[in-house]
Amino acid sequence: MNPFRMRYTVYRTLGAYYFSPDISIDIEYWNTQHNNKSIDVQEGMDIHAAASIEIVLENATISQAYQLCVQKNGGQRLDGQDLPKDILQLQALMVEILGNRRLTLPELISATSSTLNLDDALEYAIQVLYLQQKINIQPAIQHDRNGRLYCMRCLQSAAVVSHDCGGCQQECYVCTACAAYGEARSCIPIVELTVQAHSQLLTSQSESNQSKYNQSQSNQPESNQLDYELSINSAIAPIYPHPLSADQQEASDRICGIVSNGNNALIWAVCGAGKTELIFQAIANVRFEAKNVLIATPRKDVVFELLPRLQKAFPKDSVHAVYGGSSDKHIKAGLTIATTHQLLRYQNRAFDVVIVDETDAFPYAGNQMLHEHVHRVGKQFVYMTATPDKHIFAQIQADCTVTLFSRYHKYPLPEPKWIMCSSIEAAGFDKLACRIKQCIDIANPIDKFSNSEPSLSSVFMKVLASVPNKGVTMIFVPSIAQGKRLQKLLEDNLSEDISLTFVYADDPQRIEKIAALREGRYQLIITTTILERGVTIPDSHVIVVDAHHPVFTKSTLIQIAGRVGRTVEHPDGQVIFLGKYLTKQIKAAIGEIKEINRFARRI
Amino acid sequence: MGTSTESKLRIQLKEWLKVISELIYPEPPVCIVCKTAITTRAHIPMELAKSNLSGKVCNACFGKLEFILDSYCTVCGRSIRCDDAESQFCQDCSSDNQRYFVSNRAAVAYNEAIQDIIHRLKYRGQRELADLLAAIAHNAFKYYYQDIHIDIIIPVPLHVDRLAERGFNQAAMIGNKLAADLQIPIDTTSLQRVLHTPKQSKKTRWDRIQPLDGVFVYRDQQSDQQREQQTNQLESPLSNKSVLLLDDIYTTGTTVDACAKVLKAAGAANVYVLTLAR
Numbered sequence: 001m002n003p004f005r006m007r008y009t010v011y012r013t014l015g016a017y018y019f020s021p022d023i024s025i026d027i028e029y030w031n032t033q034h035n036n037k038s039i040d041v042q043e044g045m046d047i048h049a050a051a052s053i054e055i056v057l058e059n060a061t062i063s064q065a066y067q068l069c070v071q072k073n074g075g076q077r078l079d080g081q082d083l084p085k086d087i088l089q090l091q092a093l094m095v096e097i098l099g100n101r102r103l104t105l106p107e108l109i110s111a112t113s114s115t116l117n118l119d120d121a122l123e124y125a126i127q128v129l130y131l132q133q134k135i136n137i138q139p140a141i142q143h144d145r146n147g148r149l150y151c152m153r154c155l156q157s158a159a160v161v162s163h164d165c166g167g168c169q170q171e172c173y174v175c176t177a178c179a180a181y182g183e184a185r186s187c188i189p190i191v192e193l194t195v196q197a198h199s200q201l202l203t204s205q206s207e208s209n210q211s212k213y214n215q216s217q218s219n220q221p222e223s224n225q226l227d228y229e230l231s232i233n234s235a236i237a238p239i240y241p242h243p244l245s246a247d248q249q250e251a252s253d254r255i256c257g258i259v260s261n262g263n264n265a266l267i268w269a270v271c272g273a274g275k276t277e278l279i280f281q282a283i284a285n286v287r288f289e290a291k292n293v294l295i296a297t298p299r300k301d302v303v304f305e306l307l308p309r310l311q312k313a314f315p316k317d318s319v320h321a322v323y324g325g326s327s328d329k330h331i332k333a334g335l336t337i338a339t340t341h342q343l344l345r346y347q348n349r350a351f352d353v354v355i356v357d358e359t360d361a362f363p364y365a366g367n368q369m370l371h372e373h374v375h376r377v378g379k380q381f382v383y384m385t386a387t388p389d390k391h392i393f394a395q396i397q398a399d400c401t402v403t404l405f406s407r408y409h410k411y412p413l414p415e416p417k418w419i420m421c422s423s424i425e426a427a428g429f430d431k432l433a434c435r436i437k438q439c440i441d442i443a444n445p446i447d448k449f450s451n452s453e454p455s456l457s458s459v460f461m462k463v464l465a466s467v468p469n470k471g472v473t474m475i476f477v478p479s480i481a482q483g484k485r486l487q488k489l490l491e492d493n494l495s496e497d498i499s500l501t502f503v504y505a506d507d508p509q510r511i512e513k514i515a516a517l518r519e520g521r522y523q524l525i526i527t528t529t530i531l532e533r534g535v536t537i538p539d540s541h542v543i544v545v546d547a548h549h550p551v552f553t554k555s556t557l558i559q560i561a562g563r564v565g566r567t568v569e570h571p572d573g574q575v576i577f578l579g580k581y582l583t584k585q586i587k588a589a590i591g592e593i594k595e596i597n598r599f600a601r602r603i
Numbered sequence: 604m605g606t607s608t609e610s611k612l613r614i615q616l617k618e619w620l621k622v623i624s625e626l627i628y629p630e631p632p633v634c635i636v637c638k639t640a641i642t643t644r645a646h647i648p649m650e651l652a653k654s655n656l657s658g659k660v661c662n663a664c665f666g667k668l669e670f671i672l673d674s675y676c677t678v679c680g681r682s683i684r685c686d687d688a689e690s691q692f693c694q695d696c697s698s699d700n701q702r703y704f705v706s707n708r709a710a711v712a713y714n715e716a717i718q719d720i721i722h723r724l725k726y727r728g729q730r731e732l733a734d735l736l737a738a739i740a741h742n743a744f745k746y747y748y749q750d751i752h753i754d755i756i757i758p759v760p761l762h763v764d765r766l767a768e769r770g771f772n773q774a775a776m777i778g779n780k781l782a783a784d785l786q787i788p789i790d791t792t793s794l795q796r797v798l799h800t801p802k803q804s805k806k807t808r809w810d811r812i813q814p815l816d817g818v819f820v821y822r823d824q825q826s827d828q829q830r831e832q833q834t835n836q837l838e839s840p841l842s843n844k845s846v847l848l849l850d851d852i853y854t855t856g857t858t859v860d861a862c863a864k865v866l867k868a869a870g871a872a873n874v875y876v877l878t879l880a881r
Contacts (some may be wrong), residue, residue, distance in 0.1 A: 004767035106768070144615065163730070166766035174770060179728030183770050 151175035271562020291352035354378030411571035471539035667716035702815030703863035710743035739781035
């Protein structure tokens, strides 16, 4: 049976409301609970209709009424021995897969069985789990307190529309915002483990891990499994790739202090200060207390970059990455690294400590939804950024901000130069002069004069000449169109042996080009803002074209400037901002970098 | 909980504000595909301005679609080079295989752009793209089948399981809009897919051209009352009717051919096929 066709109905018994796909299962359950006295069961409406009417049970709506009845009848469980073994196994598997996540029922079923097929055993196992109060089942679209429909998965209301549903054959609601993750309709249930089930899971797991640990101590086998709780028993000290500088050590100690007090922390560290290493000790301490940690980052690229570093730092701990397209998303690990989009599938307060990387970046900024999700899934937060804004400061208590303004190698941040450049292409007198120069000593000067291709403006040429030849020059452009224009201009006007390319977010060869960039195969690379963060290219210089464009905010410019001079061998480099006019953002960016350098010098 | 704590009043106020500001300073229309604003300053090619897509897509996205206009295979509608003026068949259709449909016509050639749009509608549930595809289908219909009298539109059905999973049939969505625009009745229930076949997109070419026997059936959905009203009770509702079969992508033609076979067996006179992409 296709799980999308399971029809849940709401029924009422013993003064409370329950959901069920098949009343007979529930009737059997209630009868065994009450020694076979026949219980009155009144069948009610379809699950998705429950989303649109308010069943008032002591001033609570249907989902809350359901929670109430869980509390009222708490503690009643079907004895383990009553169920056949295969059902028990199925249940254990489903609980393990569910973990600290919140999935739609079809997602859970397809993760449990390799075929998306719901046989009777599976349906029975799920419903009994529900009746045993180990899992919560709710319709994916519900009413909030004000009567608005919202989607339980992405928590948005604006995108919920009603549609003629091919699944339940009626008019029901669907959330078009998170449709990319799979259908979220009011006729599809969302499932998560209850608090009760979590604590049961933890005790049983630590018992089994204790025995596994004892066994491994005696046998000393080479185990590659992600043993979640095994790590508690080994004292964790992180392994640093290179020893921390005095500033870093001090910052790291302060962070550990703030985290252990249970407060949220803000780490304001400049680009290239070694932010990631600062949190290792704090992570180690938290893991020692058997709490789980999440590192949330905006982009997949950063996940790939962080995963091996964290695995090396915590070799005995379980480190797992979750991102769009990853397999085994259900593996529960002590340290999870995930893109923010994946957080839609996690429960509230699923993680004890959430480390939020690049707080100011896309997709948080302006994307309220993802911001909400990051905060929904954690209990305690550590924010990391090089360019904080005033909103962040408002959220942090006094004394909970740790700053690190000096780079690891102690050299100051390269200070950007501002040069006014009205256009990259030659125009006006410039163009005239260029053409005349080109036409001297040629066979057909008139022809060449009128037909020559656009050339570079003298300002731009001077800037290009001022940048040293060795190393990589990154040229940032505000838009893809501009980038393509510039690429053509440079290809036409520069000598053949300068290798150049253009990379942007939707570039199909993006990954290869960035890999080639790291290997030093390009001398010039034109890029949009995708390379503004996370990338470390030794011996690089940066030119920002059209820096007056609104896409270059102060944070963006500071991040771009931070690409330069990150390694000990090449601690300095040129950073040049070119633009038609000096905007507030450019001034503020240059000002802040100079201020940070001044501050770092005084220490 | 992630619910908003705004009061009902505040929500209403916000929405009124939106309506008023929309009147005073209307927002420019947005391209359905790439969500960028469509500015009237940029040069709009003549084809776009004249067609019913103006105001719905931006120039860039319009330019990426390869409309099939001039030379095409008379059987399957694929765009072919016109240097061979004699042959009006494409490579696939020149061999003598019998087709149960009269002809297939496609609005655009199957390239990355249209693939992306169709994928987003089918697999990511972005239902607003159906409007765009319906407009494209409408244009194609007017271009190719203007002179043909169509009695009924039938979209290629999904299996019940697949329909439950996706929540909607994209061909039916487009078909409904097309039927409303053209004032032609549409039937989404009689033609049914009774065998759950794996997705065509996951098969190799060889697998795809194996005939799909027994996959589709035509089940007369008329009520008894309607049946009694028919003059000749032996006739099916399709007798001597011209049917327009609608699908999103024509790859090998196996799917639409199987549907056409069933429809003809149920009494249809002619089956014309319209697909979005070839």
